[in-house]
Amino acid sequence: MSQSYDPGAFPPLAVTVDLVLMTVQNGHLAVLLQRRSEAPHKDEWALPGGFVGIDESLDDAAQRILADKAGLKDAWLEQLYSFGDPGRDPRMRIVTIAYFALLPAAELSAPLAARSDLMLAPLDTLPPLAFDHRTIIDHAATRLRGKLDYAPVAFALLPPRFTLRALQDVHEAILGISLNKPAFRRRMIDTGWIEGTGEKESGGAFRPAELYRVKPRAS
Amino acid sequence: MSQSYDPGAFPPLAVTVDLVLMTVQNGHLAVLLQRRSEAPHKDEWALPGGFVGIDESLDDAAQRILADKAGLKDAWLEQLYSFGDPGRDPRMRIVTIAYFALLPAAELSAPLAARSDLMLAPLDTLPPLAFDHRTIIDHAATRLRGKLDYAPVAFALLPPRFTLRALQDVHEAILGISLNKPAFRRRMIDTGWIEGTGEKESGGAFRPAELYRVKPRAS
DNA sequence: CTACTTATATGCATTTGACATATATCTAGT
DNA sequence: ACTAGATATATGTCAAATGCATATAAGTAG
Numbered sequence: 001m002s003q004s005y006d007p008g009a010f011p012p013l014a015v016t017v018d019l020v021l022m023t024v025q026n027g028h029l030a031v032l033l034q035r036r037s038e039a040p041h042k043d044e045w046a047l048p049g050g051f052v053g054i055d056e057s058l059d060d061a062a063q064r065i066l067a068d069k070a071g072l073k074d075a076w077l078e079q080l081y082s083f084g085d086p087g088r089d090p091r092m093r094i095v096t097i098a099y100f101a102l103l104p105a106a107e108l109s110a111p112l113a114a115r116s117d118l119m120l121a122p123l124d125t126l127p128p129l130a131f132d133h134r135t136i137i138d139h140a141a142t143r144l145r146g147k148l149d150y151a152p153v154a155f156a157l158l159p160p161r162f163t164l165r166a167l168q169d170v171h172e173a174i175l176g177i178s179l180n181k182p183a184f185r186r187r188m189i190d191t192g193w194i195e196g197t198g199e200k201e202s203g204g205a206f207r208p209a210e211l212y213r214v215k216p217r218a219s
Numbered sequence: 220m221s222q223s224y225d226p227g228a229f230p231p232l233a234v235t236v237d238l239v240l241m242t243v244q245n246g247h248l249a250v251l252l253q254r255r256s257e258a259p260h261k262d263e264w265a266l267p268g269g270f271v272g273i274d275e276s277l278d279d280a281a282q283r284i285l286a287d288k289a290g291l292k293d294a295w296l297e298q299l300y301s302f303g304d305p306g307r308d309p310r311m312r313i314v315t316i317a318y319f320a321l322l323p324a325a326e327l328s329a330p331l332a333a334r335s336d337l338m339l340a341p342l343d344t345l346p347p348l349a350f351d352h353r354t355i356i357d358h359a360a361t362r363l364r365g366k367l368d369y370a371p372v373a374f375a376l377l378p379p380r381f382t383l384r385a386l387q388d389v390h391e392a393i394l395g396i397s398l399n400k401p402a403f404r405r406r407m408i409d410t411g412w413i414e415g416t417g418e419k420e421s422g423g424a425f426r427p428a429e430l431y432r433v434k435p436r437a438s
Numbered sequence: 439c440t441a442c443t444t445a446t447a448t449g450c451a452t453t454t455g456a457c458a459t460a461t462a463t464c465t466a467g468t
Numbered sequence: 469a470c471t472a473g474a475t476a477t478a479t480g481t482c483a484a485a486t487g488c489a490t491a492t493a494a495g496t497a498g
Contacts, residue, residue: 011273013234015303015314054230054312058303082301082316084234084277093273095234095314097301180487206443207495402456425474426464
């Protein structure tokens with residue numbers, strides 16, 4: 001920022017936002033992909049994304065892309081990492097700010113049914129991806145595993161009311177290991193992030209579990 | 220990335236890299252600042268930074284700025300976060316990728332002595348800063364505190380051989396609290412990150428402590 | 439009313455970490 | 469050479485956290 005500048009002197013360069021939208025499907029992490037309709041990488045799978053408007057903040061651009069693909073407004077969303085290697089896009093120099101969103105699988109069924117260019121791909125069987133999008137997804141998965149224990153992120157993958165069993169399933173899907181049930185239950189309650197509602201789940205064949213919800217923000 | 224594109228159609232927009240270079244000085248975290256020589260914010264303090272070359276990767280740009288200010292090549296360096304609010308720079312739309320570097324204070328004394336536009340400011344008494352650089356520094360401090368317990372970052376602030384006492388001083392400076400000595404010592408040794416060298420520190424007035432070094436990478 | 443399955447609670451051994459205390463080793467001074 | 473002083477290093481104890489096994493509770497299905 002200490003160099004001289006001249007707007008007209010800047011060679012063509014674009015900034016985009018790419019979105020890693022993850023959910024848990026059938027006990028496995030899955031990511032939303034979009035089939036590209038144009039070159040380069042036409043017909044290959046890629047992360048949804050778009051150019052950042054000249055008067056649009058990065059967060060707003062990510063929000064817009066999320067709303068465009070998932071019709072959502074209040075999902076968990078945070079900036080992930082930026083990728084800008086000179087050769088990552090053959091058209092021109094493109095720097096992308098990757099964002100990371102989490103959503104319960106149920107909220108994705110509508111857009112998935114409505115749009116044939118979208119698909120939900122399990123992380124362990126990803127198709128070949130355009131650009132460096134595979135790297136971006138790997139970053140997201142690592143971030144998610146790292147945050148799981150000290151931040152209330154798993155709840156973003158669950159409906160507002162959930163059982164402790166469902167919460168454990170989400171944790172096990174993210175970590176890829178099975179957890180001890182009584183220990184997990186105690187640990188979750190001790191975090192102070194959740195509280196029981198007194199209500200029970202319905203429809204089960206056996207003893208119904210209590211439904212919990214996220215506390216209204218302690219601090 | 221699914222929209223149509225035309226390089227000439229993109230309004231002027233620039234990508235910069237800003238560098239948060241931290242060190243521990245007198246038991247306190249400090250950050251390297253540079254006095255701006257040009258408008259906007261002329262003569263105010265700011266993070267060192269610069270435009271990303273059109274054929275330069277983001278990491279390379281950060282490396283270049285680090286070498287330019289500190290004359291260094293092998294410091295700990297990682298990408299921090301990206302900031303791109305439309306109004307953050309009055310000249311034009313500028314998206315900055317902030318990078319985070321750590322260096323032992325001793326390695327900064329030469330550049331600080333040689334260049335009068337550079338200064339090392341303790342985090343708790345920062346001067347007013349240009350742009351959104353105060354926010355960027357706050358992000359860096361939070362990141363550092365969060366990584367301290369599960370990643371070997373503190374060693375980047377120490378010389379190759381260090382005593383456990385010096386390591387504890389670094390941790391205490393970062394966390395802002397004092398730690399229990401025997402517990403800290405066991406915890407550090409149990410991480411497997413360090414090993415004793417058999418050598419003792421010299422020059423002290425009392426019993427010399429053993430010098431440790433970082434292990435050559437376990438995994 | 440009983441069998442079955444899952445939720446929830448409890449007991450216990452092991453581990454982890456904080457804290458207090460003891461021992462070791464150096465320099466400086468007499 | 470010896471002692472005092474200061475710091476490094478090691479150990480012991482206690483409390484909290486964690487993993488695992490087991491017991492009890494609460495529903496459905498027959």
